[in-house]
Amino acid sequence: xxxxxxxxxxxxxxxxxxxxxxxxxxxxxxxxxxxxxxxxxxxxxxxxxxxxxxxxxxxxxxxxxxxxxxxxxxxxxxxxxxxxxxxxxxxxxxxxxxxxxxxxxxxxxxxxxxxxxxxxxxxxxxxxxxxxxxxxxxxxxxxxxxxxxxxxxxxxxxxxxxxxxxxxxxxxxxxxxxxxxxxxxxxxxxxxxxxxxxxxxxxxxxxxxxxxxxxxxxxxxxxxxxxxxxxxxxxxxxxxxxxxxxxxxxxxxxxxxxxxxxxxxxxxxxxxxxxxxxxxxxxxxxxxxxxxxxxxxxxxxxxxxx
Amino acid sequence: xxxxxxxxxxxxxxxxxxxxxxxxxxxxxxxxxxxxxxxxxxxxxxxxxxxxxxxxxxxxxxxxxxxxxxxxxxxxxxxxxxxxxxxxxxxxxxxxxxxxxxxxxxxxxxxxxxxxxxxxxxxxxxxxxxxxxxxxxxxxxxxxxxxxxxxxxxxxxxxxxxxxxxxxxxxxxxxxxxxxxxxxxxxxxxxxxxxxxxxxxxxxxxxxxxxxxxxxxxxxxxxxxxxxxxxxxxxxxxxxxxxxxxxxxxxxxxxxxxxxxxxxxxxxxxxxxxxxxxxxxxxxxxxxxxxxxxxxxxxxxxxxxxxxxxxxxxxxxxxxxxxxx
Numbered sequence: 001x002x003x004x005x006x007x008x009x010x011x012x013x014x015x016x017x018x019x020x021x022x023x024x025x026x027x028x029x030x031x032x033x034x035x036x037x038x039x040x041x042x043x044x045x046x047x048x049x050x051x052x053x054x055x056x057x058x059x060x061x062x063x064x065x066x067x068x069x070x071x072x073x074x075x076x077x078x079x080x081x082x083x084x085x086x087x088x089x090x091x092x093x094x095x096x097x098x099x100x101x102x103x104x105x106x107x108x109x110x111x112x113x114x115x116x117x118x119x120x121x122x123x124x125x126x127x128x129x130x131x132x133x134x135x136x137x138x139x140x141x142x143x144x145x146x147x148x149x150x151x152x153x154x155x156x157x158x159x160x161x162x163x164x165x166x167x168x169x170x171x172x173x174x175x176x177x178x179x180x181x182x183x184x185x186x187x188x189x190x191x192x193x194x195x196x197x198x199x200x201x202x203x204x205x206x207x208x209x210x211x212x213x214x215x216x217x218x219x220x221x222x223x224x225x226x227x228x229x230x231x232x233x234x235x236x237x238x239x240x241x242x243x244x245x246x247x248x249x250x251x252x253x254x255x256x257x258x259x260x261x262x263x264x265x266x267x268x269x270x271x272x273x274x275x276x277x278x279x280x281x282x283x284x285x286x287x288x289x290x291x292x293x294x295x296x297x298x299x300x301x302x303x304x305x306x
Numbered sequence: 307x308x309x310x311x312x313x314x315x316x317x318x319x320x321x322x323x324x325x326x327x328x329x330x331x332x333x334x335x336x337x338x339x340x341x342x343x344x345x346x347x348x349x350x351x352x353x354x355x356x357x358x359x360x361x362x363x364x365x366x367x368x369x370x371x372x373x374x375x376x377x378x379x380x381x382x383x384x385x386x387x388x389x390x391x392x393x394x395x396x397x398x399x400x401x402x403x404x405x406x407x408x409x410x411x412x413x414x415x416x417x418x419x420x421x422x423x424x425x426x427x428x429x430x431x432x433x434x435x436x437x438x439x440x441x442x443x444x445x446x447x448x449x450x451x452x453x454x455x456x457x458x459x460x461x462x463x464x465x466x467x468x469x470x471x472x473x474x475x476x477x478x479x480x481x482x483x484x485x486x487x488x489x490x491x492x493x494x495x496x497x498x499x500x501x502x503x504x505x506x507x508x509x510x511x512x513x514x515x516x517x518x519x520x521x522x523x524x525x526x527x528x529x530x531x532x533x534x535x536x537x538x539x540x541x542x543x544x545x546x547x548x549x550x551x552x553x554x555x556x557x558x559x560x561x562x563x564x565x566x567x568x569x570x571x572x573x574x575x576x577x578x579x580x581x582x583x584x585x586x587x588x589x590x591x592x593x594x595x596x597x598x599x600x601x602x603x604x605x606x607x608x609x610x611x612x613x614x615x616x617x618x619x620x621x622x623x624x625x626x627x628x629x630x631x
Contacts (some may be wrong), residue, residue: 118553209436
């Protein structure tokens with residue numbers, strides 16, 4: 001092969017990978033544009049203040065909205081997060097701080113396996129554990145199912161942030177004679193605080209978009225309810241019901257719900273991402289370098305002025 | 307940390323670290339974290355318990371190979387759903403691999419840093435979109451568009467000039483196997499990109515420099531030095547993406563059309579294991595119907611856990627620390 005041909009092949013490959021990138025990126029833009037364009041027109045005051053009610057309500061043009069789904073999503077997700085946090089964080093601590101414990105390898109394997117488990121199976125488990133034993137679909141069962149989804153995610157992120165916490169921090173504490181638990185609680189955890197919050201946010205965002213486990217546990221409810229022992233509506237599960245319903249008015253409400261859910265998930269996800277980035281930079285000392293550089297420029301300038 | 311903590315076993319810990327407070331803290335942490343092991347075990351056991359009536363009625367193997375799913379006559383077989391899941395997942399993976407690798411190579415090897423950052427963010431954004439939102443968009447826009455623009459003309463053309471294709475294609479319906487597969491491919495691309503990007507990113511710069519020094523062009527560096535080095539990570543990433551595809555539920559359930567009878571055709575409705583669970587679980591009143599859905603869930607569990615374990619095995623073999631700390 002001549003050099004010229006090799007360079008030509010290089011150029012062809014470059015064009016190829018750019019094309020593939022476009023193939024992947026363009027559908028995303030299409031989806032966002034469609035959801036935003038169709039969703040905006042469906043949003044009005046009723047959307048946020050009314051409950052859905054029966055199909056007739058929307059068909060006859062009486063006010064209907066997704067207030068119940070929006071509030072229900074927040075309630076169920078927050079309860080799920082409260083349930084998942086202690087287990088997730090403890091698992092992260094265990095994997096990072098007690099690697100000599102005989103359970104550690106098994107735990108790590110289970111975390112990575114459960115991370116890849118379809119959420120619908122978490123729904124089946126929560127159904128068998130909670131719904132069957134309490135006698136019916138309930139918001140609490142939904143929270144349990146979402147907590148199952150969150151725990152492996154929180155465990156993994158907690159473990160990875162604890163791992164990047166400098167070993168010298170622990171050595172400093174231990175050399176002062178602190179017991180191990182005190183090093184973990186007073187030195188390692190505070191240093192990794194931002195990262196743990198991030199992990200919780202990412203888990204929250206992931207779970208907030210899950211419809212499958214909720215369809216099998218909190219079931220859905222056309223009317224507003226704050227009773228945790230009764231079925232409660234959530235946005236993802238409601239979107240599914242609206243999309244497969246035969247009513248045009250409900251379809252347009254579905255677009256409205258989609259834009260709200262998308263915003264909710266994206267904002268949480270990005271809050272998490274930005275915090276991760278900040279943390280990584282700090283771990284790599286990027287900010288430190290920047291600060292030193294800035295200090296140096298300032299000093300140089302001062303010297304130049306004198 | 308690996309070297310220090312890894313070599314200390316519990317029994318050789320100095321007395322200082324075996325005080326009552328340390329022990330208490332450890333007990334709390336270990337018992338809370340044992341929950342995750344319990345969770346995995348409970349998942350297998352509970353779903354199996356719920357599925358037992360089905361396994362007792364049909365047997366493990368016969369349930370697996372039975373092609374009829376008829377709740378009215380109490381005949382249940384999982385084959386259509388297993389076949390549908392495997393078919394859509396492998397087709398979607400086949401569609402996703404090349405573009406995903408293309409993106410991963412582009413952002414790691416070709417793109418300037420600012421552009422790579424934008425693309426990475428965009429791809430991660432795609433992964434963050436809830437499945438049900440993608441499903442909603444596809445139900446109202448993508449599926450009708452694909453039927454009218456591609457499936458109908460292709461089918462009409464096949465009827466005229468390639469009749470042997472017709473049984474394979476089937477009469478185009480709005481919700482069908484092809485649309486579900488395309489959306490599934492779109493949904494797993496971000497995972498494949500992220501995982502192969504990480505694998506390629508771990509290739510040491512010296513590896514590239516050595517290949518350049520031998521006079522390789524950019525593509526030759528990628529082909530001969532980068533990709534072989536990243537191979538194991540990429541394969542593990544592809545396996546994890548496959549596990550994602552197998553379990554992807556909402557978008558597929560909304561798009562595949564839910565037909566419980568084989569044979570499936572490309573443009574006709576079909577079903578997968580997760581789509582069956584979503585569509586029939588809430589209506590299952592008969593014990594056998596309910597337990598059969600649980601049995602399908604059990605097989606889904608077995609398949610995904612198998613692929614996940616295989617992927618972590620490959621990843622562990624790849625990693626320098628052998629999966630240790």
